[in-house]
Amino acid sequence: MKKIKNNITNLKTPQKGLLFTAILFAQFGFGQSKPDPNYKGVVGKTLADSKEYWIEPVKAPEGAPNVVWILLDDVGFGATSAFGGLINTPTFEKLANNGLRYTNFHTTAICAPTRSALLTGRNSHAVHVGGFSHTSMSAGFPGWDGRLPSSAGTIAEILRDNGYNTFAVGKYGVTPDEDATDAGPFDRWPTGKGFEHFYGFLGSQTDQYNPDLVEDQTWLNGSTKLNGAEKDKSKKRIYNRFKRQTFKRIDYR
Amino acid sequence: MKNFKNTTTIKSSGKGLLITALLVAQFGFAQEQQEFKGTIGKTLADSKEYWPDPVKAPKGAPNVVWILLDDVGFGAASAFGGLINTPTFDNLANNGLRYTNFHTTAICAPTRAALLTGRNSGRVHVSGFSHTILSAGFPGWDGRIPSDKGTIAEILRENGYNTFAVGKYGVTPDEDATDAGPFDRWPTGKGFDHFYGFLGSQTDQYNPDLVEDQVHIKPDGRHLNELITDKAISYIQKQQKAAPGKPFFLYYAPGAVHAPHQVAEKWVEPYKGKFDEGWDVYREKVLANQKKLGTIPANAVLPERNALITEWKKLTPDQKKVYARFMEVYAGFLTYTDYEIGRVVDYLKQSGQLDNTLIFVAIGDNGASKEGTLQGTINQSLFSQGKSDEENLQSNLNNIGEIGTAKGLNTNYPLGWAQATNAPFKNWKQDAHSEGGTRNPLIVFYPNGIKDKGGIRNQYSHVTDLLPTTLAITGIKAPEYIKGIKQDIIQGSSFQASLDNPKAESLHKVQYYYIFGNRAIYKDGWKASAAHLPDSFAVKQSLGKNEKPVASNFDTDVWELYNLNEDFNERNNLAKKYPEKLAELQKLFDEQAKENNVYPLIDWQDVYNRRIHNTAADKGKTLQDLVKQVTKPADTETTK
Numbered sequence: 001m002k003k004i005k006n007n008i009t010n011l012k013t014p015q016k017g018l019l020f021t022a023i024l025f026a027q028f029g030f031g032q033s034k035p036d037p038n039y040k041g042v043v044g045k046t047l048a049d050s051k052e053y054w055i056e057p058v059k060a061p062e063g064a065p066n067v068v069w070i071l072l073d074d075v076g077f078g079a080t081s082a083f084g085g086l087i088n089t090p091t092f093e094k095l096a097n098n099g100l101r102y103t104n105f106h107t108t109a110i111c112a113p114t115r116s117a118l119l120t121g122r123n124s125h126a127v128h129v130g131g132f133s134h135t136s137m138s139a140g141f142p143g144w145d146g147r148l149p150s151s152a153g154t155i156a157e158i159l160r161d162n163g164y165n166t167f168a169v170g171k172y173g174v175t176p177d178e179d180a181t182d183a184g185p186f187d188r189w190p191t192g193k194g195f196e197h198f199y200g201f202l203g204s205q206t207d208q209y210n211p212d213l214v215e216d217q218t219w220l221n222g223s224t225k226l227n228g229a230e231k232d233k234s235k236k237r238i239y240n241r242f243k244r245q246t247f248k249r250i251d252y253r
Numbered sequence: 254m255k256n257f258k259n260t261t262t263i264k265s266s267g268k269g270l271l272i273t274a275l276l277v278a279q280f281g282f283a284q285e286q287q288e289f290k291g292t293i294g295k296t297l298a299d300s301k302e303y304w305p306d307p308v309k310a311p312k313g314a315p316n317v318v319w320i321l322l323d324d325v326g327f328g329a330a331s332a333f334g335g336l337i338n339t340p341t342f343d344n345l346a347n348n349g350l351r352y353t354n355f356h357t358t359a360i361c362a363p364t365r366a367a368l369l370t371g372r373n374s375g376r377v378h379v380s381g382f383s384h385t386i387l388s389a390g391f392p393g394w395d396g397r398i399p400s401d402k403g404t405i406a407e408i409l410r411e412n413g414y415n416t417f418a419v420g421k422y423g424v425t426p427d428e429d430a431t432d433a434g435p436f437d438r439w440p441t442g443k444g445f446d447h448f449y450g451f452l453g454s455q456t457d458q459y460n461p462d463l464v465e466d467q468v469h470i471k472p473d474g475r476h477l478n479e480l481i482t483d484k485a486i487s488y489i490q491k492q493q494k495a496a497p498g499k500p501f502f503l504y505y506a507p508g509a510v511h512a513p514h515q516v517a518e519k520w521v522e523p524y525k526g527k528f529d530e531g532w533d534v535y536r537e538k539v540l541a542n543q544k545k546l547g548t549i550p551a552n553a554v555l556p557e558r559n560a561l562i563t564e565w566k567k568l569t570p571d572q573k574k575v576y577a578r579f580m581e582v583y584a585g586f587l588t589y590t591d592y593e594i595g596r597v598v599d600y601l602k603q604s605g606q607l608d609n610t611l612i613f614v615a616i617g618d619n620g621a622s623k624e625g626t627l628q629g630t631i632n633q634s635l636f637s638q639g640k641s642d643e644e645n646l647q648s649n650l651n652n653i654g655e656i657g658t659a660k661g662l663n664t665n666y667p668l669g670w671a672q673a674t675n676a677p678f679k680n681w682k683q684d685a686h687s688e689g690g691t692r693n694p695l696i697v698f699y700p701n702g703i704k705d706k707g708g709i710r711n712q713y714s715h716v717t718d719l720l721p722t723t724l725a726i727t728g729i730k731a732p733e734y735i736k737g738i739k740q741d742i743i744q745g746s747s748f749q750a751s752l753d754n755p756k757a758e759s760l761h762k763v764q765y766y767y768i769f770g771n772r773a774i775y776k777d778g779w780k781a782s783a784a785h786l787p788d789s790f791a792v793k794q795s796l797g798k799n800e801k802p803v804a805s806n807f808d809t810d811v812w813e814l815y816n817l818n819e820d821f822n823e824r825n826n827l828a829k830k831y832p833e834k835l836a837e838l839q840k841l842f843d844e845q846a847k848e849n850n851v852y853p854l855i856d857w858q859d860v861y862n863r864r865i866h867n868t869a870a871d872k873g874k875t876l877q878d879l880v881k882q883v884t885k886p887a888d889t890e891t892t893k
Binding site: 047049052160215 | 289291293297300302303304307389390391392395410415428433434435436441446447465466467468491492494495496499736807850852853854855859864865866868
């Protein structure tokens with residue numbers, strides 16, 4: 001039986017163009033967006049005439065370290081003992097004493113711009129977060145709409161596409177208020193920005209004992225069992241609190 | 254201060270950067286590029302904001318619900334003349350349309366892959382499964398749906414819908430279905446905002462291998478049907494609360510009524526004694542019902558009883574007893590599943606959303622399952638070998654109390670009942686050469702859009718047609734790009750025209766079928782088909798006796814030819830009468846196979862002998878080990 005190579009040039013059928021397209025787009029492995037025109041198997045009519053080809057799954061560079069980014073919220077230069085402050089931070093001290101202290105490091109001076117710049121490696125205005133992603137602190141200009149564009153990929157997207165698992169916990173702060181609902185859209189939630197899992201709150205500030213908690217794309221406001229009225233009530237409460245806090249934030253700044 | 258438009262007069266060293274930023278300014282849902290239409294001055298007073306409207310579904314676009322049952326034959330549900338009560342389906346069909354000429358691929362994963370993408374299973378890389386042991390490193394066989402074949406969920410989400418899936422997914426590669434992902438071929442990586450269900454092909458209904466979004470979770474002991482129904486309703490409730498009137502897409506694909514047949518006894522109770530007349534009488538009664546309903550031709554005749562199946566009258570009392578119990582449980586399971594789907598429909602009605610909801614119910618992703626073997630199975634594994642029929646019967650008699658309970662982890666009914674619930678067709682699930690493998694009832698229900706309530710439609714249709722039909726009805730155009738990736742053509746054809754016009758021409762003219770050796774080609778009412786030998790029964794039997802099965806040879810398989818326009822259940826083989834027609838169709842099969850990545854033709858022997866996908870990780874493991882691995886229940890150690 002005649003063997004047919006994948007980018008078959010000797011097939012004489014009216015569907016040749018179609019077949020060719022299909023093969024060009026034959027995609028394997030993780031990234032999905034990287035078409036693999038270099039399929040190296042052989043496709044015959046039966047298995048005996050053919051040779052399988054599986055591309056290696058994407059893997060991080062050999063020995064690539066785990067990466068942990070820790071970002072504290074609202075702390076001045078002279079607060080922690082690790083940098084001479086009078087507040088004990090033995091964990092930071094230990095990390096600093098066994099690592100390096102960088103003394104000339106800068107943020108943007110406020111939460112959301114810092115976070116958007118950190119996650120994307122780009123200036124906050126360049127990634128549309130000159131202000132916040134909150135309705136009341138964003139504006140309809142390219143530097144101000146609070147919507148990270150997908151052309152400014154995050155560290156999570158980059159590492160995930162390079163063989164890492166990616167988790168985020170705590171404050172996210174750059175999901176537009178309008179999207180932070182049960183109807184989404186979810187593409188600017190952390191899991192839409194490269195994180196495989198997220199557990200924390202999407203806004204800027206929350207009650208530490210009763211946070212506006214989200215896991216992946218789901219609000220954790222009670223059990224997963226259906227109990228209509230009670231659940232609606234708690235959801236409304238949380239939504240109101242969410243609104244309240246957005247406004248409180250304005251007072252502070 | 255001088256006003257300046259967005260790209261022109263800024264004289265600064267950062268100009269290049271600014272222009273770039275504007276070019277890629279992205280708003281709205283899909284994050285796609287949108288032109289900035291405001292004005293940028295140096296202060297707000299000099300500027301004008303621009304907010305594009307968020308993407309919205311077309312005005313009045315209906316909610317969409319796709320319901321896909323698992324392993325149900327054409328003659329099972331009462332809605333299509335079967336003897337198993339399905340009052341919800343009856344209701345939907347009586348107030349919607351019955352499609353009598355709808356086809357699947359003849360097995361789970363290929364049907365699901367074709368359904369979700371509107372493209373043939375081979376073209377989307379799922380000629381087999383996404384399971385390690387049932388996939389191979391060829392474009393049509395690797396079990397990895399590529400991202401240039403976007404799913405219905407991706408399309409609807411990008412057009413202003415929320416998208417939810419509950420139940421069985423079945424097309425996530427085994428290798429990816431772990432806590433380390435990757436997650437891009439989990440349902441939430443394929444366009445669903447939320448998923449609640451299991452990723453594999455079969456699961457324990459009471460202890461399912463449960464996943465929510467990207468997380469493995471611990472089940473609570475309730476039946477999976479109940480869990481997914483509650484979750485579906487809760488998704489819709491929450492979504493409507495957050496965005497009233499925003500349409501949703503719900504893909505509801507229960508593990509039911511695939512093995513294991515597990516259901517609370519109260520659903521089985523009403524069927525006690527109901528099948529004591531046996532599987533031959535069942536077929537006769539169903540045939541009469543189908544004629545009465547008008548879902549089959551008035552002159553239809555049943556095909557002969559399959560040679561593997563014993564006439565009911567000749568069975569021993571023990572055989573009758575245990576076989577009847579299997580069927581009572583299957584019937585109870587299907588009726589219970591209909592009840593849970595009824596809860597979703599009732600919720601939509603109570604909340605005032607039903608009239609503007611388009612519901613498709615595919616009663617089965619393939620024909621009735623033959624995987625229960627001649628005797629039926631309770632705990633015997635899917636690929637178990639080496640036990641005689643007598644041993645299996647005895648073991649089933651000894652464990653008759655476990656049929657239908659949580660203890661029966663692979664309960665499936667015997668072949669005789671599979672044939673009966675497949676009336677009036679020959680053969681079963683996996684038999685891609687036969688209408689018995691590929692023909693399933695389809696109900697289309699849409700109060701706002703269907704006038705001919707209770708009408709019957711006989712146009713040929715295929716599982717790939719649901720996506721284009723849904724887009725046509727919702728008024729959504731298939732996108733050229735999804736997330737920057739140019740999309741392949743959609744192969745299915747819309748049958749929207751038939752909603753209003755019972756005589757509308759079917760636009761689906763050609764369809765190939767291929768499942769692990771068995772194959773067929775359909776064109777304009779004609780069908781050529783070849784059963785591949787040795788069949789799965791024979792292969793299993795030989796391996797069970799430690800014999801080498803007869804070598805298979807695709808070139809010597811015998812092709813048959815049917816004119817379905819006059820002979821819908823394939824009783825009159827015309828291969829000898831019209832050899833040119835057969836040759837024409839065989840050639841067409843070859844063309845379609847090439848176009849859809851069906852080659853190489855992989856068969857059950859290749860699977861049983863572990864000739865495909867022998868990755869390092871699986872070296873030394875038997876087929877049994879590997880099957881256990883993919884049908885495992887929830888792992889309570891590692892889930893939270």
